[in-house]
Amino acid sequence: MEGSEVTRSYDDVDRLLQVNEFSDPSSKDIKHLQKELRRLQTELDECRSLVTVAECEKENVVESEERKRKEEVASIQKIMEETIAEAVRNESSRYEKELNQLQRTNEKLEGELQELKNKEKTDLSREGVIAAVTKSLKRVGNLGGPLPFTSSTGESIENLEESMRKAQEDAEMLKSLVVPLEEEIKALKDKLRSTDEQLRVYETAFANLVKGLGSDSLSEMIKGKGPAEVVEHLDEKLTSLSQGLQAEKASRSDLEMYVAVLNTQKAVMQEDMDKIKLELQEICQLLEKEKKEHVQLKRTWQMANDQFLEAQRLQIMDMRRMQSVLTSEQQRQIAEAKKRDERKMELERQMKNIEKKENEEKKTNEDKVLNHKLSNTIRLGQDLDLNINSSTRARSIPDNLNLAENIFSEKRSLSSSALNGMSKDSLKNNSLIPVNSPPVTEIQMTPTSPKKSLVLPKINLTPEIEARRSLIDNARAELESCSLIGKRLVSESAWQQLEEELKHARERLGQSCEMCCNYELQLQHVQQMESEQRNKAATIEQKLADYKKDLHREQEYRQK
Numbered sequence: 001m002e003g004s005e006v007t008r009s010y011d012d013v014d015r016l017l018q019v020n021e022f023s024d025p026s027s028k029d030i031k032h033l034q035k036e037l038r039r040l041q042t043e044l045d046e047c048r049s050l051v052t053v054a055e056c057e058k059e060n061v062v063e064s065e066e067r068k069r070k071e072e073v074a075s076i077q078k079i080m081e082e083t084i085a086e087a088v089r090n091e092s093s094r095y096e097k098e099l100n101q102l103q104r105t106n107e108k109l110e111g112e113l114q115e116l117k118n119k120e121k122t123d124l125s126r127e128g129v130i131a132a133v134t135k136s137l138k139r140v141g142n143l144g145g146p147l148p149f150t151s152s153t154g155e156s157i158e159n160l161e162e163s164m165r166k167a168q169e170d171a172e173m174l175k176s177l178v179v180p181l182e183e184e185i186k187a188l189k190d191k192l193r194s195t196d197e198q199l200r201v202y203e204t205a206f207a208n209l210v211k212g213l214g215s216d217s218l219s220e221m222i223k224g225k226g227p228a229e230v231v232e233h234l235d236e237k238l239t240s241l242s243q244g245l246q247a248e249k250a251s252r253s254d255l256e257m258y259v260a261v262l263n264t265q266k267a268v269m270q271e272d273m274d275k276i277k278l279e280l281q282e283i284c285q286l287l288e289k290e291k292k293e294h295v296q297l298k299r300t301w302q303m304a305n306d307q308f309l310e311a312q313r314l315q316i317m318d319m320r321r322m323q324s325v326l327t328s329e330q331q332r333q334i335a336e337a338k339k340r341d342e343r344k345m346e347l348e349r350q351m352k353n354i355e356k357k358e359n360e361e362k363k364t365n366e367d368k369v370l371n372h373k374l375s376n377t378i379r380l381g382q383d384l385d386l387n388i389n390s391s392t393r394a395r396s397i398p399d400n401l402n403l404a405e406n407i408f409s410e411k412r413s414l415s416s417s418a419l420n421g422m423s424k425d426s427l428k429n430n431s432l433i434p435v436n437s438p439p440v441t442e443i444q445m446t447p448t449s450p451k452k453s454l455v456l457p458k459i460n461l462t463p464e465i466e467a468r469r470s471l472i473d474n475a476r477a478e479l480e481s482c483s484l485i486g487k488r489l490v491s492e493s494a495w496q497q498l499e500e501e502l503k504h505a506r507e508r509l510g511q512s513c514e515m516c517c518n519y520e521l522q523l524q525h526v527q528q529m530e531s532e533q534r535n536k537a538a539t540i541e542q543k544l545a546d547y548k549k550d551l552h553r554e555q556e557y558r559q560k
Contacts, residue, residue, distance in 0.1 A: 286533060
């Protein structure tokens with residue numbers, strides 16, 4: 001630009017000299033033209049100096065703006081790298097901790113499973129399993145039988161499946177939220193490209209404007225204006241262009257930062273979604289494992305139930321065989337013992353009703369109640385003495401059918417609390433008070449011997465219970481219908497052998513069942529694992545709720 005202006009000025013000077021040579025003006029005109037030439041040259045020099053100064057200032061401003069922009073970009077990149085590295089470190093440490101914890105729990109569960117398998121093998125190899133199962137199932141029957149176990153475990157499995165479905169639905173919801181974010185990121189990238197293109201257009205226009213300040217524009221600008229006005233006009237243009245450039249740079253940097261934040265959020269959400277998928281797969285595997293264990297436990301319970309029913313059937317058959325070899329006197333005594341047991345149960349039922357009534361009375365009647373108890377105990381002692389005298393005259397029976405021992409033990413265990421609130425009519429109609437007998441309210445008794453009774457809780461009738469009840473009713477009918485007249489049908493040695501068999505049967509019934517204990521431990525272990533799975537599902541739901549809240553806040557921020 002400066003070279004063209006200089007060449008033009010020299011051309012003007014040559015043209016003026018040629019005009020001076022070919023014309024014959026006066027000396028005044030020549031001097032005037034020379035003065036005009038000097039003045040134009042001085043103005044041309046001043047314009048050159050102003051243009052050079054303006055260009056230097058413009059270059060300095062552009063360089064300073066570029067330097068600032070580079071520093072800002074470097075600082076933003078450094079901050080982003082630091083935040084990303086810190087987030088990666090935190091997330092990696094957290095995931096490593098959770099992985100170690102899951103590995104420890106997995107090892108613990110495998111060890112417990114191996115121990116349970118070893119215990120089951122050792123228990124199956126032992127002898128006398130049937131007798132132990134009968135006694136243990138008798139105790140387990142008091143807790144409600146195998147049916148509640150099946151229902152409770154089924155409900156736990158349904159709850160686990162429901163929690164798994166909820167986790168899967170939350171994962172799908174998270175995926176549906178991530179897809180719009182990806183589309184929004186693409187739209188922002190397109191917008192950033194359009195802004196870059198606009199910025200390039202503005203830069204090219206600015207370069208063209210600077211280049212266009214050449215011969216014609218410069219001459220037009222110089223006409224009728226001084227150097228100060230030209231410099232001021234150029235400064236205004238430079239400031240307006242620099243302001244527009246700064247605004248475009250700021251908007252571009254904001255868009256870049258927003259896109260970077262969205263990309264980081266997308267990566268974090270993708271990692272969380274992958275983690276949730278893995279946890280879902282683990283929960284599915286655990287659910288399948290729990291189902292298999294449930295089926296195995298159900299089979300073992302069914303086998304134990306069958307063994308118990310078989311043992312009970314054999315026991316009833318033994319009892320029938322023993323009844324067939326008893327003498328008429330012994331059968332008569334057994335029938336009397338049965339009647340006494342029924343009277344005892346009736347008296348105990350009356351006693352419990354009276355105790356409930358007595359507990360509702362006021363404290364002022366305590367003296368009267370104590371006197372009433374004393375009179376009842378005296379009368380009861382007289383009745384017991386009469387029963388003892390009558391029983392000594394009867395023929396002695398074996399130890400397992402002797403009722404005198406029960407009578408003396410009942411007499412020793414009588415107290416004011418056991419005789420609380422007895423009426424005169426109940427004492428006249430009944431001669432024995434059952435102290436050692438179990439309560440009959442809300443239970444069902446199945447007598448198997450004069451001293452033993454199988455106590456089972458009230459449960460819903462099943463085919464097994466109906467079969468057992470029918471067997472017991474048949475045994476009772478045969479006992480009631482048997483003849484009370486006759487003599488002993490076996491010898492004394494056979495009778496002693498029968499007594500020994502009865503003693504051995506009592507000992508077998510008193511043994512504990514290790515198999516049932518192992519089943520209870522397995523059940524507790526399954527319940528514990530179920531609670532852990534519920535806790536895991538709850539944590540997953542909490543995490544998903546947090547992610548939803550974050551996404552909702554992000555959407556509100558974008559809408560603003």
